[in-house]
Amino acid sequence: MMMKSGYHTNSTRSLHLYASRSVTVSSVIRDTVIVNISVYRFEYKPKKVKTEHDKKAKKRKHEYEEDEEDEDIKPKKKTKDKKGTEGKKSKKEEEEKWKWWEEERYTDGSKWRFLEHKGPVFAPPYEPLPDKVRFYYDGKPMKLSAPAEEVATFFAKMLDHEYTTKDIFRKNFYKDWRKEMTSEEKSKITDLNKCNFSDMNEYFKAQSEARKQMSKEEKLKIKEENERLLQEYGFCIMDNHKERIGNFRIEPPGLFRGRGDHPKMGMLKRRIRPEDIIINCSKDSKHPKPPPGTKWKEVRHDNKVTWLASWTENIQGSIKYIMLNPSSRIKGEKDWQKYETARRLKKCVDRIRAQYRDDWKSKEMRIRQRAVALYFIDKLALRAGNEKEEGETADTVGCCSLRVEHIKLYPKLDDQEYVVEFDFLGKDSIRYYNKIPVEKRLGVTLKHKTGILWGFMRTSILNKHLQELMDGLTAKVFRTYNASITLQQQLKELSCSDDSIPAKVLSYNRANRAVAILCNHQRAPPKTFEKSMQNLQTKIDEKQNQLSAARKQLKAAKADHKASHDDKSKKAVEVKRKAVQRIEEQLMKLQVQATDREENKQIALGTSKLNYLDPRISVAWCKKWAVPIEKIYNKTQREKFAWAIDMAEKDYEF
């Protein structure tokens, strides 16, 4: 049960960790993916018509029902819980057990028939600072007007962050801050460098300290208040079912901090008022009430969308939404559908791969470029790379927006011919660095490029082409497909039946890790990483000492037994042997833990687990190897993947 050296075999990616948050991923041989004919136990049936299932729903208004013909066709009625004794089950419990995946879906593009909710929870109003907390301008205390003071506090709270020293941040903040000042303040305050927020900063630090020091009762009270808020605003009724809302709190005002080198960092994110909010609910529901003395911007009844409320944010001018939790039917169906699309890609990926390889030779430049882009998306799991407005966001790219400076072609590197080196910032300004050897044919194609990388490539062009290759195929489907298929392959390769449960879980994590590396899901090494690694090492050392001590004792006992040959000494040998074995096991467990943690230093597993890996693969693996599902998914994840946990058997194949 030693860790399999197989993790770094040539069938997986080898991984080198470098400083400065970049992970080098070297060559993957995934070109020979075998497409099996899989058994689809649960075929996705997008053609079925969703109908109202519950009598109660019928009693509700029938506004959208003209387009429903066959109300009574439903394969499975709601699974009745065990009758009799449990008849009095609470509503809540009943809801938790609702198996939406056994019901029909809407096919007319509508997302719901009935939607009722209480609207969002607004950020608490601004509380002016006590008079003793001073702001100083040019060394002199100055009382600010409430609006100017509020914005100043946003800055004061961030004083410890490095970005308050950044030019762009300061410039943006100062510009927006001035807008909140009275004319008097404007004329007085003319230089941000003369502003002293440190007293305010101290005050907030003291406040958060005080919060930590609160008594049990006080903390409990806050907890109860939060719970009450959750119960009141955190749920909605959608088509007869109580569903959890994902984000029912409106984002509070503050200073915008984009990721990476963002041109808008430091700008004021303004406070959202009821007048900014559009409410979406069904006509026949009890409409949410705006806070006393206020109005909603609009109340609409659009059942072609899934959101409950929306507002326009002032930094990018984009729309933000309040939507349901991932455990909800509406999110779950979509998620399930996503994996079914990826499974359809599995069936025709060979054909598509053959075609794009062929297209590398095309006389037409646009065909060649398209084919190369698609190859990168497929092989490297790059994102599509939509165009973005310059100066509005950080300069990041994906496949189609890659520029010449992001790749380098080495006709010969070390002992390999045609190596392409990628180095660019992707989503969230996470660096992607990778070198791959490419086939000669492709190397030659790339070699002829000068200046602009793609010229004609656009995600829209690529996606249009993909649509023709397979219904529902877009660039991101490749990421989903490659992630899931990689997990499945890795699990097959790494799992070993006589491994202990922890060793199996390590194998799972390694399979998960292979995917995270493929998708370039990185994280900042935890602040306490070095220290916690050291602590673990200390434990290992101690265990090792224990072990050698135990071994010595065993040896002594053996010698003793050899000399005396009596029963008593024989027993002693057995006892010592057991002890050695136990310590060996403990040591192994610690070592496994250390390996897992070290390998995970800059890799984030969560993102792929949550968004790219067909949960049925994991569920099936757990069943096959008798690993409790709790070892793989925490409570939230089990809620999100309830459909998969319920339907996947141990022989499920992606």
Add this chain to the structure above:
DNA sequence: CTGCTCACTTAGGACTGTAATT
């Protein structure tokens, strides 16, 4: 086409509560 709006998924990091440790 092209640009723009809208809806929705995907993403990393901050925050928090709790369990483990001292």
Add this chain to the structure above:
DNA sequence: AATTACAGTCCTAAGTGAGCAG
């Protein structure tokens, strides 16, 4: 009892891609 470490949750930014008007 206090402190620390870590997992889980929350937060919201940053993507993808469809659809529409011109």
